[in-house]
Amino acid sequence: MGKRTIIPFGPQHPVLPEPVHLDLVLEDEKVIEAIPSIGFIHRGLEKLVEKREYPEMVYVIERICGICSFGHGWGYCHAVEGVMKVEVPVRAEYLRTIWHELSRIHSHLLWLGLLADGFGFESLFNHCWRVRERVLDLFEETTGGRVIFSVCKVGGVRKDMSKEQLEKMSQVLADLAKELKSLTDVFLEDVSVKNRLCGVGVLSKEDAEELCAVGPMARASGVVQDIRLTGNGVYEDLGFEPVIETDGDCYARCKVRIREVFQSIELIRKAIKIIPEGDISVPVKGKITGEFITRMEQPRGEAVYYAKGFDGDDASMHLERMRVRTPTNMNIPAMVKTLQGCDLADVPMLVLTIDPCISCTER
Amino acid sequence: MSEKKYLIQDIQLTEASDVLSRVRDLKAEGYRLVQMCAAAIAKDKTYQLTYSFDKDHVLLNLRIIITDGVAVESITGEYWPAFIYENEMHDLFGIEFKHNALDYGGHFFKVSEPTPWKNK
Amino acid sequence: MSYVAKSPWVIHYDGSSCNGCDIEVLACLTPMYDVERFGIINTGNPKHADVFLVTGSVNEQNKNVVKQIYEQMPEPKVVVAIGICANSGGVFKECYNILGGVDTVIPVDVYVPGCAARPEAIIDGVVAGLGKLAEKRKALEGDVIVEPERASAGEQQAQDTDEREEGAK
Numbered sequence: 001m002g003k004r005t006i007i008p009f010g011p012q013h014p015v016l017p018e019p020v021h022l023d024l025v026l027e028d029e030k031v032i033e034a035i036p037s038i039g040f041i042h043r044g045l046e047k048l049v050e051k052r053e054y055p056e057m058v059y060v061i062e063r064i065c066g067i068c069s070f071g072h073g074w075g076y077c078h079a080v081e082g083v084m085k086v087e088v089p090v091r092a093e094y095l096r097t098i099w100h101e102l103s104r105i106h107s108h109l110l111w112l113g114l115l116a117d118g119f120g121f122e123s124l125f126n127h128c129w130r131v132r133e134r135v136l137d138l139f140e141e142t143t144g145g146r147v148i149f150s151v152c153k154v155g156g157v158r159k160d161m162s163k164e165q166l167e168k169m170s171q172v173l174a175d176l177a178k179e180l181k182s183l184t185d186v187f188l189e190d191v192s193v194k195n196r197l198c199g200v201g202v203l204s205k206e207d208a209e210e211l212c213a214v215g216p217m218a219r220a221s222g223v224v225q226d227i228r229l230t231g232n233g234v235y236e237d238l239g240f241e242p243v244i245e246t247d248g249d250c251y252a253r254c255k256v257r258i259r260e261v262f263q264s265i266e267l268i269r270k271a272i273k274i275i276p277e278g279d280i281s282v283p284v285k286g287k288i289t290g291e292f293i294t295r296m297e298q299p300r301g302e303a304v305y306y307a308k309g310f311d312g313d314d315a316s317m318h319l320e321r322m323r324v325r326t327p328t329n330m331n332i333p334a335m336v337k338t339l340q341g342c343d344l345a346d347v348p349m350l351v352l353t354i355d356p357c358i359s360c361t362e363r
Numbered sequence: 364m365s366e367k368k369y370l371i372q373d374i375q376l377t378e379a380s381d382v383l384s385r386v387r388d389l390k391a392e393g394y395r396l397v398q399m400c401a402a403a404i405a406k407d408k409t410y411q412l413t414y415s416f417d418k419d420h421v422l423l424n425l426r427i428i429i430t431d432g433v434a435v436e437s438i439t440g441e442y443w444p445a446f447i448y449e450n451e452m453h454d455l456f457g458i459e460f461k462h463n464a465l466d467y468g469g470h471f472f473k474v475s476e477p478t479p480w481k482n483k
Numbered sequence: 484m485s486y487v488a489k490s491p492w493v494i495h496y497d498g499s500s501c502n503g504c505d506i507e508v509l510a511c512l513t514p515m516y517d518v519e520r521f522g523i524i525n526t527g528n529p530k531h532a533d534v535f536l537v538t539g540s541v542n543e544q545n546k547n548v549v550k551q552i553y554e555q556m557p558e559p560k561v562v563v564a565i566g567i568c569a570n571s572g573g574v575f576k577e578c579y580n581i582l583g584g585v586d587t588v589i590p591v592d593v594y595v596p597g598c599a600a601r602p603e604a605i606i607d608g609v610v611a612g613l614g615k616l617a618e619k620r621k622a623l624e625g626d627v628i629v630e631p632e633r634a635s636a637g638e639q640q641a642q643d644t645d646e647r648e649e650g651a652k
Binding site for chain 2: 078209210211232291295302314334362
Binding site: 043045047048059067133357359 | 499509542544579581
């Protein structure tokens with residue numbers, strides 16, 4: 001048995017845009033144990049429900065995370081609409097689905113770039129982000145914002161998309177898919193990239209289930225789990241099927257996300273073809289009472305939203321409790337598990353392939 | 364098909380002492396831990412704990428209601444990932460968990476005021 | 484050290500931001516906005532950095548991290564607070580775990596508003612920071628090395644400093 005060394009990893013680390021700290025216990029070059037410590041970004045924003053009325057709270061919830069911002073806004077609205085028993089117009093559901101899938105494309109492209117940066121392929125990183133700007137342009141055109149666009153509100157959406165905008169979006173995405181193909185081929189075919197990804201950090205199906213992994217992390221290990229199957233949004237109309245891979249290594253996780261990018265493009269193009277005309281929101285008024293628990297499939301996996309109003313006579317415009325459980329929360333145990341026994345050099349790869357979103361985790 | 368599974372709100376009230384055995388049963392049935400959360404009910408100074416589990420995309424929730432100073436049996440023996448939630452609840456709500464497999468001892472979230480969510 | 488004057492390196496730390504500003508900072512480095520054409524490079528090492536970009540507000544757990552990064556940076560250095568959270572706490576100002584803007588912990592030279600701050604605004608902020616950096620460098624050089632052709636300026640500065648110190652007494 002070699003001598004044990006503890007290497008601190010983070011909170012400020014070149015591969016991490018966000019702060020998370022790991023104590024890596026090493027024996028020679030092998031990681032024996034990884035102890036995560038989080039809390040660097042804990043803001044306590046869930047407690048703001050005491051100060052903000054429920055329609056205003058959307059703005060705070062959207063700022064849990066700038067990457068999956070739209071999804072958080074939708075999840076919160078979904079939970080509140082559940083409590084208030086509001087039926088959202090179909091067109092609004094379509095628009096939400098389109099924006100949510102666009103967010104997924106932007107998030108996955110961002111992640112692919114960070115992954116490339118993680119294994120030192122700087123030009124690939126730049127290309128991924130160059131392509132991603134096109135998606136951000138679509139956001140800006142339809143909502144006015146690039147990353148946080150506050151377009152979701154309780155009862156529907158704030159902005160409609162014109163026919164021309166939708167057609168243009170469809171065209172841009174079709175072009176994007178062609179351009180992306182040449183990039184994703186590098187991720188999937190390039191020898192040096194494969195050397196860094198194949199067989200690294202294998203998470204078996206049993207472990208993924210045991211450790212309650214969610215999202216692409218679980219799907220890359222062969223677990224059929226996608227909250228888009230639970231009937232929210234209009235995924236059923238679009239004939240959604242989850243993307244599953246079975247190898248469970250970093251390469252499989254990368255492949256799941258790449259396939260999801262193309263799948264999202266297809267879903268949006270399909271939605272644009274069949275989107276019905278109609279209202280985009282219904283008014284939601286009055287005090288809130290009762291509770292509702294719902295889930296969303298974020299780019300990183302399943303997120304849980306729980307909203308609870310005050311009971312009985314205490315009912316007001318404020319919620320008593322708002323709780324968001326984000327996907328990274330559930331994937332940290334799986335990450336800690338896959339880190340055990342890996343090489344020190346692979347640690348950044350492994351940390352990246354769960355697609356950690358720390359500001360989500362700590363709220 | 365049009366099946367809205369998310370509309371199923373199955374919340375089962377359970378005694379705090381039965382939680383571990385209920386969780387053990389659920390695990391044996393193949394449920395996956397989705398989340399655990401606490402809510403401080405200011406009116407009667409209690410805490411409402413919700414444990415959510417998933418099987419085939421349908422949620423099942425266990426609900427326990429406890430008062431200050433009651434220690435709850437940890438479920439990390441059954442679902443190891445629960446350590447995140449238990450430490451979080453300990454740090455933010457001041458709820459004690461017995462036999463937590465990975466206890467950070469109050470250093471999971473470093474907050475400027477201890478247990479900010481606790482009932483005053 | 485004036486030969487490095489045109490190539491400022493930046494270091495980025497995410498205080499407790501929502502990621503929105505962070506990805507916009509990264510977007511600045513990529514082909515669309517491409518700050519590398521100005522010689523600006525993102526470095527992971529505070530000891531190599533001239534400009535400290537902070538996104539997000541400061542909380543109990545990360546205030547020491549922010550301070551440490553700041554202290555490890557060599558003089559002269561400038562701090563650019565990016566996004567409304569880093570300016571004042573923004574939407575999270577009333578949260579129990581938020582101390583406030585970055586200026587509660589370290590001195591800030593440039594404030595970039597926005598939620599999330601747009602890449603154009605960030606670049607503008609960094610460029611404004613470079614002006615400050617040049618001033619600080621000049622002040623620093625005046626203190627340490629008095630080059631012959633600048634002697635008078637250096638003396639003037641020394642005098643100013645003396646006067647200020649006297650004033651403080």
